[in-house]
Amino acid sequence: MIKTTLLFFVTALAEIVGCFLPWLWLKKGASSWLLLPTALSLALFVWLLTLHPAASGRVYAAYGGVYVMTALLWLRVVDGVRLSVYDWLGAGVALCGMLIIVAGWGRA
Template identity: 45%
Template sequence: MTKAFALYGLAALAEIGGCFAFWAWLRLGRSPWWAGAGTLSLIAFALLLTRIDASVAGRAFAAYGGIYIVVSIVWMRLIEGARPDRWDLIGAAVCLAGAGIILFGSRTT
């Protein structure tokens, strides 16, 4: 499972970085070159997410959602300098719990 969490974390960083690059270009007035970097980052995201060992893609994507939310809150704090409030942290904890249920839940079929 450690490999899965590492892949999820790297995928989240790649997706958030790619989306932020477009945000920087379109909302913060940065150079259009940011869109190119964002595109490459989003390609890396897709490639990383396909490396998750899961029987079906939907389950891998669903579990990823919880990890993505937690990494987004960390990004907000470290990169954007905005301090998460208690609702951000509570929401992230709930989502991470949901991801854990999806990842570690017993499968009978």
């Protein structure tokens, strides 16, 4: 369970970086050269999703919970936005959902 959760967090970081870099280019006037690491990051994201042993729909559903938590952590660390109690509570609920789904892998 820990290995799966950590893999999901790395996967979420790859996806967020792959979406953040073009945002920098389009919204903040950063170099279009950022599109190269964008493509690499998104390719890494897709590859990481294939490393899970469950059916793709279950992987995507469970991944969503970790993505919510990771996106909020990104918001706090990178964007410097203070998270509310509701942010933390929602992220906790999403993460619990992921844990429930992953616990059921192999039992379905």
